[in-house]
Structures are given as structure tokens and as C-alpha cells.
Amino acid sequence: MTMLPSKARVLHRLLQFRSTCFGSPSCGKAASSRLVLGIETSCDETGAAVLDETGEILGESLHSQKVVHLRTGGVIPMVAQQLHRENIERVVQEALERSNVDPSQLSAVATTVKPGLALSLGIGLKFSQKFVRQHNKPFIPIHHMEAHALTVRMLQPVAFPFLVLLVSGGHSLLAVARGVDDFLLLGRTLDEAPGDTLDKVARRLSLIKHPQCSTLSGGQAIELLAKDGDRTRFRFTTPMGQTYDCCFSFAGLRNQVTMAIMKKEAEEGIEQGTLLSCVNDIAAATQHTVATHLAKRTHRAILFCKANGLLPSSSPTLVLSGGVASNQYIRKALSIITEATGLQLLCPPAKFCTDNGVMIAWNGVERLREGKGILPPSVDVCYEPKAPLGVDMTAEVKAAAIRLQSIRMKIPN
């Protein structure tokens, strides 16, 4: 459709008005809606964002350390801390400037304080406590996984309770979200998280040397290469087939993959650190096994929820989030399970699945609305590197020992 020039000009002026109006003190929206600044530094992203109460993002800024950590072969906490220290002030300043919001207009500051890398959490928390004291603003400490779980509600109305699968570089958990700060933990990883496994497999395969993968995270590199791979050329056993609970384990799979890589290196007569000819097939088989493992544990969690009336009978929902949730193949695997069990599957877009300041600000909005966990600026808060989410129900899930009817995991590439 073509637009008349005059109509286009009017639209342009309206859009200009909308963007200048955002966040300005005299603007109805900013004046009537409470504003929250969110700050994230739990791992390797320095993020900040200002949101209004409706979930409108007024301004955001994100500094990713990904490329630095790719070069050093993983996150070195002291390096992460230094990069947060160098960037936090600028990132927060940018988010405020882009929103056209002055600190005096904020209703609260929300910051990730758990779980995460101690050195990284410390930078965000110290900055935030100084900031709230300086501007005399309430402080809302945020649980990073609670924020991942609630992000979807910023984008569309999703009523509690819903089931959530959170998969990232640091976490793997299944929980029922019953309220903003009310979770039932059904499953968690017993060793490492799927993103960590994919990052380590990518490193072992030296994918950083692959022309298409030099700036991609391990998970992204595996997803890209798997598209041209034949997953049937390597057969890895899906973990925990004989354990009838909803917990996860990925270390054994990583071991299987490493052994396969070593065998291939010997066959091809090449040294570790050289790209194998079969990287696409190994990527495809690894991704498939991760996807199948996540799908099976989630299937059992859905059956447990159904047996115990933990989800509503009308539009029961599974929310998939966290960095690994941006993987399209994994999304398809989960959609096979939700289709078979009558749930709707919701995944935030990739940019909201990985760590960012927006999700923290949104969690602040949710808590502000309900008046939960809002502290005066003077209260001293400590960060917690380890912090479980919700009430631990993993023993009850295990005791239920639910057997799965087999669902064919024919996942299209």
C-alpha cells in the first residue's frame, strides 16, 4: 500500500510527538504511570531499562561481554566484574537518557541480587544501593529466574498459574508460577545447565574457528551448524531415562559428545583444536539430545501438574524462556509435547529470552503493583550467588514416578 505524502507527514509528526512525549514530565503517560528502572549484572550482560507500569519500554541499554568471554574460552568472574564496573554507569545513564526520564521521576529501582556470579552481582547491587540513596528511591531486589519466568507477562496477558521451563547458561528448571513471588519447583539440573553444555561442546569443537560462528555463543553456533547436519550420524543416549522425575542432567551427555569427538579426531588423524569435517552432524545430534531431554522432563512435569490440579483446565500454558529458549529446534521439540498434552506454548522473542535490563524492570513493575519486596533506600541488601526458586517439590515429583507414554520426537529442522 502506498501512502499519500500528506498522510505520511501527519503520521511522521504523530510519531515524533509520541517519541518526544515519552517520559517527559509533562506527558500524560509518564506522569500517570509509575516508572521503574531495572538493572541486571548477574553474569555477563550489563543491562538497564526504564519501563512504565503497562510494560512499555521507555528506554534501554545493554552491554554484552559475550565476545570477550568467547575469546577467553568462558566467563572469568574477575574479567566479568571489571567489565560490569567499566560499563554500569554508562549503561544506566543511557537507559535514562533514551527514556527521557530523570531519576527524580522514578518510582523504584529493581536490581538482580540473586542468583549469579558473586563478583558480577556485587557491581550491580553496589551501584544500585548508591543510586537509590542518592535519589531517595525505593529498592526492589530481584531473583534473576523469577524475572525470566515473568517476562512473558510484559508481552501478553498470561494469568497465573502457568508452567515454566527456564533454560540458560546457568540454569535449567521447571516450575509452576502461581504468583509474582510464588513458585513450585518441579525440577532442576543436577549438574550443569544446557547452555553451559552447548558452550562447552562448541569450545571442544573449536567452533570459534568456524567462519560462520566466530562471534556466536556456543548455543547459537550449535543451532546454526545443526541446520546442515545429519543428527542420525551420531547417537547419544538421552539422559536420565530410568529416573522418573523432572530433574535434568547434561554432564553425561557432554561426556558422550567428547568421546565421539575424540574418536573422530583419531579417525581423521587431526589434533584437538582443529575443526572436524563432521561438526554439523555432531552439532545436530547434540542439539537433538538436549531438546529431547528437555521435552521428556517437561512432558512429565505437565502430567504431574495435571494429576495434581496445578494448572487451570482452560488454556493451560507452558512458558519457555532463558537464553537456550531462543533455539528454534528446542522450541519445536517443546511444541510437540504441548500439542500432545493440550497446552499452549509461549516463548518470548529471543531478545527477551537472554539476559537484559528490561526483564528486571518488568519484575520490578510486577512487584511494585503488588507491593511485594519493596525496600526503603537505606536498607542494606546482600547478594546471593546461589538461590533456589520457590518451594522445592522435586521429591514429590520423584515419588510420583510418572511413566511417559512415548511421543515420537520427529522434530523438523
Ligand code: KG4
Ligand atoms: O539467559 P542467558 O543470556 O544467560 C544466563 O543466565 O545464562 O543465556 C545464555 C546461554 C548461553 O549458554 C548460550 O549458549 C545459550 O544461552 N544460547 C543458546 C542460544 N542462544 C543463546 N542456546 C541454544 N540455542 C541458541 N540459539
Ligand code: ZN
Ligand atoms: Zn539469565
